Amino acid sequence: MSYEKTQDVVGRLQAWLAKNDYTEGLRLYAELFGENVTYRLLVRGPNSFNVKKLHDALSAQLEKLKVQSEAQLVAEPSSVAELRSNASVLMNERTALKAQIRMLDDEAMRFERAKRVLEIGEQLDRIYGQVEFFELNGQVWQEPEQLQADDPLRRYLNVRTYISRTAKALEVAIMPKKRLELERKLREFKLEKAALELTDAVKKYNGHAV
Structure with a gap:
């Protein structure tokens, strides 16, 4: 849990x-x-x-x-604790903005606050996604690196690990919402793996002629 x-x-x-x-x-x-x-x-x-x-x-x-x-x-590592702290600050801001929206009559001011509420929602989704990744995999999420000529193989090996761990988590997940999220992540990792398999470095690693 x-x-x-x-x-x-x-x-x-x-x-x-x-x-x-x-x-x-x-x-x-x-x-x-x-x-x-x-x-x-x-x-x-x-x-x-x-x-x-x-x-x-x-x-x-x-x-x-x-x-x-x-x-x-x-x-938890300090980086995950920081994510939770950031999420708490954002949630408090969102609550305050929603209260302001209900009280304001000016349409432009209401629009600006509603826009910020949506932005906060997207930020919270990213934060909780990273927290959930740590809870499922036991390691901090690393943003995909800009693929350079010498690093596709390292990313490929990491993605294979992520696929394996996410698939195992999916096997034991019960809650529908959790299963949908894991299925989404698994699809994304598999798509990235397929793309990486087209690079020369990964082809060599898998024994294919380049």
Whole structure:
């Protein structure tokens, strides 16, 4: 589970503990643990035993996820921590701009702020894409280098590794959104690999005559 997803679940669990709504708790339990034997017991209704069991299970999961999120941050290199910090600043800016858009009457001023909101969205997509790459592959994303005459082979070898790791991540991914993103990245890596295979350096490496 990514750091962002972990934090999202932590927030939802904390919100649930403040209300203790049994129906919402059941939904959270099913999402986190599946419809297992305990879930089938809990759906029979909020008697005193089930209420306590549900509360204990979700409370324990909350503490577990808190520890997990802290460990994820500790294990991250400073460059990834900086990405998260930049994302937080951008999200705060976007929230402020949206509030201004709702209050302003001047159409030109509203347009400028709406334009900036879209720009921030694109920046956040890039940032979270790099963060996700680190979470999936255990290494920091490096922007594709300008291919020079002497470096296509190095890039080719890196791309082969990215393809292998992304394919493995896709095999175990469950969430539809995550699978779509991984499928997109896998297509992009394969297209880049195919292009690199046309270079002389890679042809020589693969044993083809140049």
